[in-house]
Amino acid sequence: MTAAGTPPDPDLAIELRGISKSFGPVRANKDIALRVRRGTIHGIIGENGAGKSTLMSILYGFYKADAGEIMIGGKRTEIPDSQAAIDAGIGMVFQHFKLVENFTVLENVVLGAEEGRLLRPSLAKARKLLRQLADDYEMDVDPEAVIEDLGVGQQQRVEILKALYREADILILDEPTGVLTPAEADHLFRILRGLRDEGKTIILITHKLREVMEITDTVSVMRRGEMTATVQTADTSPEELAELMVGRKVLLRVDKAPARPGKAVLEVKNLRVTDVQGVERLKGIDLRIHAGEILGVAGVAGNGQSELLEVLGGYANGTGTIRLNDQTIDLTGTASDARTRRARGIAHVPEDRQREGLIMDYRAWENVGFGYHHDARFNSGIFMDNAALRADCAAKMERFDVRPPDPNLAAKNFSGGNQQKIVLAREIERNPDLLLIGQPTRGVDIGAIEFIHEQIVALRDQGKAILLVSVELDEIMALSDRIAVMFDGRIIGERLPSETDQGELGLLMAGMTGEAAA
């Protein structure tokens, strides 16, 4: 694109030229060029590990580039640390907020930008600014509220306010909608549009194509450390962007025939779970899943979905009745553990594969027996049959296209998508009656998402019952035969995918039922 010699363009808020950064032998950014026009919303998309975060970290002074230059507002700028980035007018909203939980909104906004030794004048100034911003951009947050009492959407607004208070002209948001309900995301987008119309420049890092199409003016695509394309959003389509990200054609829709539900496999009545703090997490769940059916559980993270999976998977205590194939399952006592559940025909792909589904330091072949290590085929006498595990692993890797297909590689050395394929292969190939699957494609590349969705649908078509928990509404809509929405430990509504839309589900996820949701 731009040769290093051309004069800077003052119309550009940010211009990067030839940015390169390596970590040891890994080249995270290769000769990146990026031009972000002032007063636009510029999306940066790419798969996990494409180098988006590295690039933004360089821009915000966390890393120093090995080569290349950064121009801010047409001026060559060195950004050795984040203070320099702030001074240059760059504000960053991280995926994981950096707020002091027990401070008020006002204190958080002022923190680190106090003027003078006394707090009062700074606080007064911030209060005034906050009020003005609330009027201008619908950024309503109570300045005196304590952060831990606020919802995530509001906490995110505080992060944006912090950046604006530091007079940021350029706002970088890293995966901002990951934790938001659709309604909150819409609200965020209204705020961002308002800021853009005021002349601010916004960089949005995301992997959600729908959002990119909805809100950005320009999109840059990264793949394997390189900037592969920059296009006007109006001139492109999700399919084209997906192809640019992955490097090949990707099927974004899930191809599936209508479900042919059989007999009920799982019946749950009045299931309740209370956590160790004594908080009731599941407040009486009733549900039923039939053979050959995918029940999708939608909801904002933290509304009891994890507890539902854990109690069904056998490692959380609960009360109520669970019947599998017309037989009651013990919810208490020594026989109530994950091993017994597996023996009864429940397989489980957990929400957090790195924490639960895999031992990250175990090699792939050790992980393919995880949870099934009592199986006779993996044991010979008092010893484990490591050769059998290795052979089983190699076969699974081939069938599930795990890359690299090396059973001796530790789980932590596979990409997120390939880790998930290992877990999926292990659980699906057990031929379970019921598959519990949580966040099947979280942190998984688009190319692998397609494959994983195909596998789930294929299992359904073999007549298995599937309980799918996901915070991605797109995924729920695409895969489910029925959708249950969870809110505050309850199933607040059930819909058929053909008879609902994201808007209605979004309202249910926010706890609004009945006529209000219709």
Add this chain to the structure above:
Amino acid sequence: MTDSVMPKWADVALVPFINLALALFVSGIVVALIGKDPFEALYILVNGSVGSAYGWGYTLFYTTNFIFTGLGVAVAFHARLFNIGGEGQAALGGLGVALVLLYVPWPHWTIAMLAASVGAAFFGAAWAAIPAYLQATRGSHIVITTIMFNFIASALMVYLLSRVLLVPGAGGSPETARFAEAVHLPSAYEIAPWLGFSRSTPLNVSFFLAIAACIFVWLLIWRTRLGYEIRAFGHSEPAALYAGISPTRITMVSMLLSGGLIGLMAVNAVMGEAERLVIDPVQGAGFVGIAVALMGRSHPVGVFLAALLFGALYQGGGELTFEVNGMTREIILVIQALVILFTGALDNMVRSPIENLFATTRRRPASPEPTTPLEPGGHPERGKAEP
């Protein structure tokens, strides 16, 4: 990913060697500071421990002790349990040995050794069982409870030896009667006189028991289902729960195994050497076992080598205090502490630069595909570098 750039030989040999060299270098400075000749001290240290059959006899005797305690700590490490109660568990192991040998007239040392091993392991395991139970069911932190149990064990031993097991007319020294002649374990002198061990060498057949214990632990941890479960639990408790592995069971079993292995030390120290139970049969070996397990990375081969190193330091250090005027036991402790510091705590100080060296020298044979960090034990995890 940085942990994959180093060849295995550098990982298991080069880095520990540099660590050790640094520790000895700083020790040399300390020795020089108190006005002694560091080169002479090093000579005595090395010569006194491995320079003669006499020295080897003691070095390997200490090594045997440290293998047992090191293995015990290592097994607990694999379950991410920090058993620092080795002193107490080994002392109780000594009690087990003494009870078995004092009150049963054994016809031959082989049966007696078997019975004493069972007694030692049982008592050591029993002493570990209470902290393990408290950890598994009540969440009482095992570091706290095991160390408290060291003090209880110590008090218990004093009481038993001065009131209950005291041999009548022993002249006030709190110890039991001597074990019967029939249960005397063959010493290295008796087994292999041609190797030149002195008649008084404490090294005895227990050394082979220690080697058998190494093999046992290796098989247990890397070949059995229990070992698989222990390691899985140690790496991630949520994952263990997900897989149906009971944390209570693993905590109990691995602590019992740990205490049992540590208790076995008494077969060497009490049955093999002292041939009676004295007031402190452990002599700090329980704590050295922690360093041995750390340095040996909880792998039996590593534990064996680390135990050998610490055995040599113990013996050579003893010679040093004996030979050089003004060299006190405390200096030996300083040297041992420096070895632990450099090989354990400051490991990354040496490791990172060497990794970078390897990373830069073998840059660019094409793609940055991650290669396997084939590390069998790897439990006390090394620091991970940035992605």
